Amino acid sequence: MKTKTLFFLSIGIIVGALVVFRLVKNSENEPKNTAPTAPKPLKVSALIVTPQNFSNTISLSGSLEANEEVNLHPEVSGIAEKILFTEGTRVQKGQLLVKINDAELRAQLTQALTKERLTGEQERRARLLLEKEAISREEYDIASADYRTAKAQKQLIQVQIAKTSLRAPFSGTIGLRSISPGTYITPTTAIARLVSTQPLKVAFSLPEKYATSIRLHQAIQFTVANTKEVFTAKIYALEPMINATTRTLQVRAYADNTSGALLPGTFANIQLPLKNIPDAIRIPSEVVIPVKEGKKVYVARQGKAQSVLIETLTRTGKEVIVTAGLKAGDTLLVSGVMALKDDTPVELQWKP
Structure with missing residues (x-):
């Protein structure tokens, strides 16, 4: 019995030794790779920063106003003996319009x-x-x-x-009359409206944050309904103070209306240029990341992402004007910026 036990024990030792030997051999044959695996570059879109001319233009709503307008009233009471004008025609300053008996x-x-x-x-x-x-x-x-x-x-x-002689106080177009010959009129009777439309006034309100960006004699452009023509006007007057209720500055400009195509009271879409910046750096607004120190963007340097603090001037609908932090020729990363960190390897895909 003792001999049989020793026999099986010897067989087990030999099998264990063979298993250990095979494991050691397999470990020796496996290739050694102790170097850390390099992170895979992140694919991002990029563009080259190129200075461009920038004109900061804002859109405003305004209205067209007559250069001069007045409701004509007699100074004395009496019977309107003669009406000496035709409705809707031009009259000259001093022209006799109505004669009272x-x-x-x-x-x-x-x-x-x-x-x-x-x-x-x-x-x-x-x-x-x-x-x-x-x-x-x-x-x-x-x-x-x-x-x-x-x-x-x-x-x-x-x-x-x-x-008793009602005369035109200025040259212009007279409107529709509200009296007939023989009507008894008083100083409260409105006879007709006289309007001067050459030149025409363009009136609009400017938000107070832009109040210091405009000047007298500055040109503006505007359009009106039912025509694609772009008209030009020149600022001639600014209200000397900001309206405390609306926080706006009242502005008026003169527009040439020789053709008579523009009518007082018409709504106007105004394009007001505020400032022209040569060689401005314009970048997409979505690449700007707000941080505690201000604003930052990512640029590519030697195949890696690097954050750069920037200073901005103004924001348009889709772009931001950068005044510091970027220069011409920098490679700006424009996609996947929220997933980027400093020194992240990047694979650039150029954006036109």
């Missing part, structure tokens, strides 16, 4: 002229008598005062007669 006033003027001549003759005689000391100074003063009063009364009636 002045028969009563002319009768009063005739009476005043008669009294003026009479008192004038009395004043002349009193002066001759005063020179001869035939009357007192007081008597002459009474005659002189009567003459001056009569003369003033005549002038007052002449002014009232002049007010």
Whole structure:
């Protein structure tokens, strides 16, 4: 029994030794690779930073206004005897538009002229008598005062007669009349509207953050509905203060309207150029990453991503103007930027 046990024990030892031997051999035959595996480069889109001319233009809403406009009202009451204009036509400054019946006033003027001549003759005689000391100074003063009063009364009636003639205060186009011949009109009666449309005013409001970026005589462009034509205007006046309610600055510009194609009251889409920057560095706005220190972007250097802090001037719809941090010729990474870290290997795919 003891001999049989020793036999099986010997067989087990031999088998174990063979297994150990095979394992050692296999380990010796395996290739040794102790070097760490290099990370796989990240595929990203890139572009070369190229300076370009940049014109910062903002879009605003405005309206067209007449250069001058007025609702015509008579200065005195009376019957509109004559209407001397045609609706919708041009009239000249000083042109007679409406004549109010002045028969009563002319009768009063005739009476005043008669009294003026009479008192004038009395004043002349009193002066001759005063020179001869035939009357007192007081008597002459009474005659002189009567003459001056009569003369003033005549002038007052002449002014009232002049007010019965309604004349155009400036040249322009007169609108639709609201009266007919024979209508009794008063100073509250609106007869028609007179509008001057050459030149035309373009009025708009500018947000206060741009208030220091515009200047007098600056050119702007605008369009109106139902036409693709682009019109030009020139700023002629700025409100001297910001509106505290709307936080905007009121601006007006003159636009040539010789052709008469533009009408007051029309809505205008305005393009206002604020600043022209030569050799500006413009980059896509989506590549800018906000950080605690400010803003950063990633550039490629020697096949690796490197973060760069930048300073920006303004943002358009899709681009940002960079004033510091980037220079012409830098390779800007424009895709996958949120997955990048410093020294990340990158494989560049060029973006046009």
